[in-house]
Amino acid sequence: MTPASAVRSSLEEMLDSLRRRDERPKDEPPALPPRPTSRGRLPSQRRSLPVDFKVGAKEGEGRAVDGDEEVVLTSRFFGNKRIARMPQPEDSPYVKMPKLEKYKDEPLDEKFRWVGAAAGGSVPKKKKLRVWCRLPNTDWELGNIHSIKGEDTVVLLSNGNVLRVSTKNLLPVNPDILDDVDDLIKLSYLNEPSVLRTVKCRYSRDMVYTKAGNVLVAINPFKEVPLYGSDLAAAYREKKDNRPHVYAIADSAYNAMMRDGANQSIIISGESGAGKTETAKITMQYLVTLGGRSGIENKVIQTNFILEAFGNAKTSRNDNSSRFGKLTEMQFNDGGKFCGARIQTFLLEKTRVVQRETGERSYHVFYQLCAGASHILKEKLNLKAADEYEYLKQSDCLRISCVDDAQRFHMLMEALNIAHISKEDQENAFTMLAAVLWLGNIEFQVIDAENHVEVVSSEGVTSAAKLMGCEVSELMLALSTRKFHAGKDSIIEKLTLSQAIDTRNALAMSVYVFLFDWLIQKINKSLEVGERQTCRSITILDIYGFESFHRNGFEQICINYANERLQQHFNRHMFKLEQEEYVQDGIDWTTVEFIDNSECLDLFEKRPLGLLSLLDEESSFPEATDLTFINKLKQHLDGNPCFKGEGRGAFRVRHYAGEVLYDTSGFLEKNRDLLHSDYVKLLAHCQLSGLFASYILDRSQDTNLIRQFTSADLLDRSVGSKFKGQLFKLMQCLESTTPHFIRCIKPNNNQLPGMFENEHVLQQLRCCGVLEIVKISKAGYPFRIAHQRFAERYGFLIFENVASEDPLSIAVAVLQKFNVLPEMYQVGYTQLFFSHSTDFCIGEHQKSHYTRDSSHSEILSWS
C-alpha cells in the first residue's frame, strides 16, 4: 500500500466516522495517546518521499529499478544550508522580518549555477543502465552505460556514438512512462535533463502547461492551440478538468478569494515574448466568465486591445511587446460577481516614440491610424501615409508580417466605443497622435557660427501647431529658444541644433505620455463600479519581461530592475516565507537552497551607494556627464559581484536572468526628464480640446514640471526614483494578496511554432528556479491546519468532551487513532503540516463539502 492510499483510507475512515457521529455509542472510551514531548513536537520523523528520494541525505541511499537491474543512487540535493538573505530592511518594500542565516560568501559563479545541475541526484553504477550524459558542448544526451572504470564511464549514446565521460557527468533517467507527467513533482529523478525532457515532450504534443508544484509553467506555443474556449473553461469551472492550465490557476485564485475573503494576485513573469500578455488576457477572460454576466466583461476585455495599440510595439524580441507594466485589479462583489476593474500602469518606454533600433516599430497606434483612418479624419488631421513621417520611417520597419494595420484601426475604434470612450475623446486622442507625428517632421536651420537654429517654416510646424491648437510662432519660439530668469529680468537664449532637436523630441514624448496616462484615466473611469460594492479582488500583473538587446540603455535597466524586484517577490513567497514557517513552527526541515537575487537588488537600491542613488546624485550636478556617471559607478560599485565596469561608458550587470551590458549614454538626461517651462506652458495653453488641455495643465501644476530643480526636488522626481517608488508600492500591494505564479517560457528566439531550443529553455527554467520549486513542493507540507481548528473539527471522534482536552493532544490522538502515517505529516508548535492535499484524503462525494486549498493556509476548509 502506498503512503497516499494509506492516508486516503485512514482519513476516509475518519470522514465516515464524521458521518456516523450521531450514532456513535456515547460510552466508547477514547484512546488517549501519551502527551507529546514539550514544544508540541513529535519525535523527529522524516517523511519518505515517493520512490528513491531521501530528504537530507548527503550521500544517498535511494534505490531505483531500471529494467531488471537495481542500482544504487546518490541524492545530493539537500543538506546544504544556504538560505538567502532578506532584503535590506532600511530600504525595502516589505515589512521588517527576522533576519535569516546569511548567504554564504561563495564565488559568484556558484550562485548563478543551477544548484541541481551536476548534483542531479545520482551516480549510476551498473552496466546497461540508461543515463543522461553531459556532452562536451553541455547538452544532455540519452545513453546506456557500457562499462565503468574508476571515475570514468563509457556510454553508448542514443545517436550511436560512444563517449567516455567522468561519472559525475551522468544522471539517472526517468522511466518513459513519466515522459509527459503534468506535474514535475511526479518525476522520480529530479534533474535538469529530465525536467527539460518532460516540458519538451509535452510541448511537442501541444500541452503547453505543466505544473511545478504550485507554480504553472507555460511554454509559448507561437500558434493557436486547442486549449481555450467556453467549453473548456466550463470544464475547469465545474472541476471536470484538472490538467495544468491558466484556467486552473485563475479558478483556484477565484475560489480562494471567495472562500477566505482574501485578495489574490496572479503574477505572470517571463522574458520578453514569453507569452505574459496573452496569458494575462486568458486569465482575465476566464475570470470575467466566472464572475457571471454583469455587462462589463466585454468592456474589460476590449481595454486590452486599446492598451496594446497605445502601449505595445514591435521589438526585435516580440512583434507585440508591451512597453509598459500593467496591473489589473479585477473586482468582485460579495456574491463573487465581477463588478469592475482598475488598471495601473508603470513607466511607458517613451523614447520609442522618437527613436529606436532599426527593425523595430513605434507604438502600433501610429501605424494603425495612418493606415485605417477615414478620409474625413485624414483630412481633418492632415494625415499622410506612415512612410511620410520621420518618427515612423526612421527605423526601416513600417509593417509587421501578417498584421493588417488598417483592420486593426477599425478594431481599435470598436474597442474604444465598447469601452465608452466618447467620440470627442477619441478624436482628441487621434489629433494628439497626428500632432506627435508632425512634430517629428519639424526641421531646423542653423543661423550662425555657434550652431544656433531657427525652425524651418514647413508643413510640419504648421500642422503640429494647428493640431495642438497653438500659434505657429509660439511653437517655433518654444522649439528654438529657452527663457531664463535672472533676477527680475528674463533672458532668451537661442538653442543649438542638438538642443532644439532634443527639445522637439522631448515635447513629442511628453505629449504621448500625457495621452497614454489620460487614456488610462478614461478607461478606469469607464470600468469603475458606481457605488463601490466590492471588497474582493484578483490582481493580474503583466510587466515587461527581462530584456537584453544588442544595445541596452536606460529603459532596459529600468525594465530589468523591475524584473529583479519581481523575482525577489517570487523567491520570498516560494522559498523564504515557506521555509521560515517550517523553521518557526519547529518541524524537521532541511533547507532547500535557491538562487537568491538580493545582491543584485542591493546593487540597485542600496543607499547612498546603490546604482539608483548614484544616478540621482550625478543627475543633480549640472556639469555631470555620462562619463562622470560611469566613473562614479566604477568607483563605488566595483565591489559588488553583480557589477562590472567596462570601457566606452558601459557596464555589466549580472541579473538573475543573465548578464546585460548597458550603455550609459543618455542615462542622466533620461533620469532627469526635465520639461522646459516654456513648452509646459505652451502645452497647457494649447487649445487641444477642453478636457485634454486642462488635464495637461493639472499635470503640469501637480508635478510642477519646471526647469531649475534643486537636487532635493530631483531626488523626488527623477525617473529612477519615481520608478523605484512605484515598484515598492506595487510590491506592498502584492504583499497584501495571496500570490499565484505563472512562469512563461519562450521556446525559441524566432517566435516560431514547433521550435524548442533546449539551451534557451533550460536557461529560463533555471532562472525561475523550477527545479528548486519542485524540490520544495516534493519535500514540503503545503497543507496546514492549526491544532485548535483540527481539534475542534475532529476531536469529537474520540473525545466525549473536547473542551476539556488541549488541542494538541486531541490532534495527535486523532491522527494516531486513524493511523495517519507519520511520514505524511509533522506536528509543529502551532499547526499540523500535511504533505498531501485533501484530494488524496477524501472521496469524490465529499468534494462539495471540502475544498482544496492549493495555496498555503490550511489543510481543509469548510463550506
Ligand SMILES: Nc1ncnc2c1ncn2[C@@H]1O[C@H](COP(=O)(O)OP(=O)(O)OP(=O)(O)O)[C@@H](O)[C@H]1O
Ligand atoms: N497561449 C498562446 N497561444 C498562442 N500564441 C501565443 C500564446 N502566448 C503567446 N503567444 C504568441 O506569442 C507572442 C508574444 O506573446 P506576448 O506578447 O504575450 O509576450 P510577452 O511575454 O508579454 O512579451 P513582452 O514582455 O515583450 O511584452 C504573441 O503575440 C502570440 O503570437
